[in-house]
Amino acid sequence: MSDPILATHNLRKAFGALTATDDISIDLNEGEIHAIIGPNGAGKSTLIAQICGGLRPDSGSVHLLGRDVTSDSTQARAQAGLGRTFQISALAMEDTVLENAILGSLGASGRPWRFWQAALGDRTLRERAEAALERVGLSDLRDTRCGSLSHGQRRQLEVAVALTLEPKAFVMDEPMAGLGAEGSKLLTGFLDQLRTEAPILLVEHDMDAVLALADRISVLVYGKVIATGTVDEIRSSPEVRSAYLGEDA
Amino acid sequence: MIPERLVNAILFAGLIAVPLCALVADEPFTITLVTRAVILAIAAVGLNIALGIGGLVSLGHAVFFGLGGYAMGVLAFHAQTYTPLNLGPLTIAGTKSMPLIWLAATAISAFVAWIIGLLSLRTSGVYFIMITLAFGQMFFYFAISWSTYGGEDGLSIYVRNGFPGLNTLIPIQFFGLSFIILSVVLFLNARLQASPFGLALNAARQVPARVETVGLNPMRLKLVAFVVSGAITGLAGALFADLNRFVSPTMFSWQLSGELIVLIIIGGVGRLFGPVIGACLFVTLEHWLGGLTDFWHVFLGLILLAIVLFARGGIMGLLTGKEGTHV
Numbered sequence: 001m002s003d004p005i006l007a008t009h010n011l012r013k014a015f016g017a018l019t020a021t022d023d024i025s026i027d028l029n030e031g032e033i034h035a036i037i038g039p040n041g042a043g044k045s046t047l048i049a050q051i052c053g054g055l056r057p058d059s060g061s062v063h064l065l066g067r068d069v070t071s072d073s074t075q076a077r078a079q080a081g082l083g084r085t086f087q088i089s090a091l092a093m094e095d096t097v098l099e100n101a102i103l104g105s106l107g108a109s110g111r112p113w114r115f116w117q118a119a120l121g122d123r124t125l126r127e128r129a130e131a132a133l134e135r136v137g138l139s140d141l142r143d144t145r146c147g148s149l150s151h152g153q154r155r156q157l158e159v160a161v162a163l164t165l166e167p168k169a170f171v172m173d174e175p176m177a178g179l180g181a182e183g184s185k186l187l188t189g190f191l192d193q194l195r196t197e198a199p200i201l202l203v204e205h206d207m208d209a210v211l212a213l214a215d216r217i218s219v220l221v222y223g224k225v226i227a228t229g230t231v232d233e234i235r236s237s238p239e240v241r242s243a244y245l246g247e248d249a
Numbered sequence: 250m251i252p253e254r255l256v257n258a259i260l261f262a263g264l265i266a267v268p269l270c271a272l273v274a275d276e277p278f279t280i281t282l283v284t285r286a287v288i289l290a291i292a293a294v295g296l297n298i299a300l301g302i303g304g305l306v307s308l309g310h311a312v313f314f315g316l317g318g319y320a321m322g323v324l325a326f327h328a329q330t331y332t333p334l335n336l337g338p339l340t341i342a343g344t345k346s347m348p349l350i351w352l353a354a355t356a357i358s359a360f361v362a363w364i365i366g367l368l369s370l371r372t373s374g375v376y377f378i379m380i381t382l383a384f385g386q387m388f389f390y391f392a393i394s395w396s397t398y399g400g401e402d403g404l405s406i407y408v409r410n411g412f413p414g415l416n417t418l419i420p421i422q423f424f425g426l427s428f429i430i431l432s433v434v435l436f437l438n439a440r441l442q443a444s445p446f447g448l449a450l451n452a453a454r455q456v457p458a459r460v461e462t463v464g465l466n467p468m469r470l471k472l473v474a475f476v477v478s479g480a481i482t483g484l485a486g487a488l489f490a491d492l493n494r495f496v497s498p499t500m501f502s503w504q505l506s507g508e509l510i511v512l513i514i515i516g517g518v519g520r521l522f523g524p525v526i527g528a529c530l531f532v533t534l535e536h537w538l539g540g541l542t543d544f545w546h547v548f549l550g551l552i553l554l555a556i557v558l559f560a561r562g563g564i565m566g567l568l569t570g571k572e573g574t575h576v
Contacts, residue, residue, distance in 0.1 A: 052462065075478050078464035090453040090462075094574060095448075103452045107463025112449045114469065119448040165463060 003066050004029050006051070006082070006169045011060035020046040020114070021057070022223035028199045030167055033191065035202045035210045044203050045087070046221030047220070048173055051201070052084050053077045078107065083167025083198070087174045089154040093147035093153055095141055097138055097157055103127035104164030119198055132163040136190070152183040159190070169198055176206040188212055191220050250570035257522045260529075261432075268424050276539035280420040281492070287427045288488045290294050293512040293524030294434050295481030300337070301519030302442060303474040304454030304576045307526035308506045309365065309381030312388045315480040315501035317354035317486025320469070323398060325406045347412040347426070348486050355483035358483025359476050370468055388534050390425060392498035403497025410491055427488055431525075434481055439521055450474050454576070482509075505570065511549070515556055517565030519574030526564045 004027035011024040020043045028034045038044055040079055049055035050063055053074035061070040061234060067079050078084070090099050102119055105128035106112055119125060133139050134157040139150065149157065155175060162170060175191070176184045188209045191200060195215075203209050210217065218228040221243045234240055262286065268346030299305040300356055327334045330418040334341050343424035344350060355498025393401045400457045409417045417423045441447050453467035455458045488494045499505065510530070531549070538545035556563055562572040 054458075066506065073466075074461040075464050075466050078462050084462045086458070086462075090456045092452040092459070094455060095451065102451075103448060103460070105450055106445050107460075107465050112445055112465050112472075114445045115447075116444060118440075118443040119445040120443070122445065125445065142300060161486040163458070215402065223370050 002030060004063075005065060006171075007063045008047075008051060009061045009063070011047070011050055011056050011057045011062070013050060013055060019223050021050065024060070024225055025219050026201075026225060026228065026242055028201050030194055030199055032215040033195050033202055033213045034198045035203065035204055035214035035217045037207075037210060037217060040218040043223040044220055045173070046078040046223075048084075048171060048203060051171055052082060078165065078167075079110065080204060081165075082167030083162035083165045083170045085158040085162050085170070085172045085175055087177060087203075089158050089207040091157055091161070092155060092238075093144045096143050096144065096145055097133065097149070098126075098129060100157055101142075101160055101164055102126065102142075104132065105129045108165045128164055132160040133157075135163060136160045137147075151178050152180065154157050154182070155179055156189070159187070167198055170194070170200040171203075172200055173203050174205060175202070176204055176209050184209055251491070251568050251570040253520070253522075253571060254563070256565065256568050260522055260525055264428060264431075264525075264529075265391070272421050277420045280424050282532055282536055284420065284424045284427050284492055285339040285489075286528045287424070287431050287494060288485050289509075289512065289531065290525045290528035291427070291431050291484035291488065292436055292482045293509050293528055294431070294438055295478045295483075295485060296509045297478075297483070297513050297519065297524050298438060298441065299475050299478035300513060301523070302447060302450050302454065303478075304508070305370075305379050305471060305472050305475060305478075306479075306576060307475070308378045308503060308510070309383075309385035310479070310503050310509050311503065311505040312365065312381075312385050312481050313358040313362060313482040314486035314489065314505060314509075315388055315392065315498070316358045317483035317488075318490035318496040318500040319392065319486075320354040320357055320397065320483070321350045321410065321487040321490040322404045322406065325410055325457060326398060326404055329407060338363055338543060345408070345410045347410045347417070347437075347487075347491070349564050350410055350491075351484055354483045354487035356479045358486070359480040362476045362479025362483075363472070365479075370475070376493075382506070385501060385506055389501040390501070392501050397499070401498060403495055403499075406490075406494045406496075406521045409494055423492070427492075428497055430484065430488065434484075435525075437522060442521070446470070446473070449573075460537070511553055513563075515553060515563055515565030518576060519571045520565040520571070523563055523565045523573070530548060530564070562567055 008028040011021050024047060036044055046107060052056045058243045061068050064080050065081060069080060089164050097180050102125050105125040133142055138156055138158050138160060151195055175187060184206055191213055214231055216228060217234045218225050219240050226241050267279045268283045274525045296310045299307055324343050325345055326503060328345045329480045331451060334343055348538060365384050369377055372380055411417055415422045449465055450470045453470045457467040512527030512531055513524050515530060517523030534549055538548050566572055
């Protein structure tokens, strides 16, 4: 197998006496969806923050496309090809759907220092943004203010903004959160296709989605990966059952 | 509700019409009042770029207003006393030429804004407000103790500085000059707000985390906005000093920084013509109510209170039905 697109090696991060991520090594290979599951407080958010650049690990490293990006900023990692969606929609609520998507194409272009020409009049920026909106089915709402979108539409826009970056790897923090059954199903179908473009590290509570999508699952408990494997392996693992489901195996 | 463009056009036309009527009626003082409003509007447009688009609540924008004022004062002082200005390794002559003074005022304000921005943008919220306030006070006390240029008493310039081809002492000509600068600044502001930079800055105010994850640096965007903002307010300072033919440390005072913020809130935060409405109303109140009572700020305070409580979009918001940006 070729080198992983995204990998962490022995990541460790402690807050005082609490070790939030304890020696975590995971990887994400081309074409796969690797799901991270675990109970609340297992350290999923801390792990994501270290992968995306919001938090610096105490030790260990993060590699993107074979390059050590541990000391790179969030911006540098995004430029290197890491696309992220947030658990709680982080969108410019006063701006329109299209403007939010254009922010993504602007980031992808790497040329924000233009003060004269109108952003909405820039064809390159606009085409890229509209293509992404089209893919998530938000084209009709392009001129709607983001603040008046429904929760589900905001989740779609989150994904669209990440798409404009044409990333080499996605990190998605609970993309299904708050979506109804129908919305989850649609997004599940979409992510299923998306993995062929770029692999997805998926943190998700919605077990139906995880079981339907994941090529591999890693189970995180108290900051440690207690098991990594295919859906079937994880399902039948006694350790996982005991730790995650709280059963005495 | 009135379309925003129409409100803007009416304001713009009004700013031309009032001084022209005053000219016909031979009321030079009214022209001077409108000029004062125009210059304060330029300063507030400058602040609005940092505050309204970038979300940077700077309580130290008087620094740039004062720097512009002192750039004019110092250069004109050396010109009127025929003494050279000694800048360490470099000795230059003073000047009474407005274009040169404006260049100096914008350049020094931009430079100082860059330094202040680099230091203060590490913080946000109340800390940012406090740091910018602290810088304002530093400059204020420095000006007070700078006895070469009048210290606390300030510095008078006997003849207004010149502009090629104009007699700037004639109120309507100086008004015209200030008005053209306001128009240019508004035009630049409109372009900037719609540009890729403006879009990114606007997002950096609302969701810095998002801006980072698309690979842009929100801090750097805000720093550039702060520099542009400071430069424009500095230019306004030079004009203001020329209007009064007088510079004093009060141009650096925190009250002035506060007034600029009040102008924007009353007019409409983040709206292109918000600072213009605010400045016109401010000067009108200052003149009319100031003639009735020394405590006219009470009424300004009541208006501010009413706007903050009932009309978050300022007067522009009331007229157009659009909210201001949220800082």
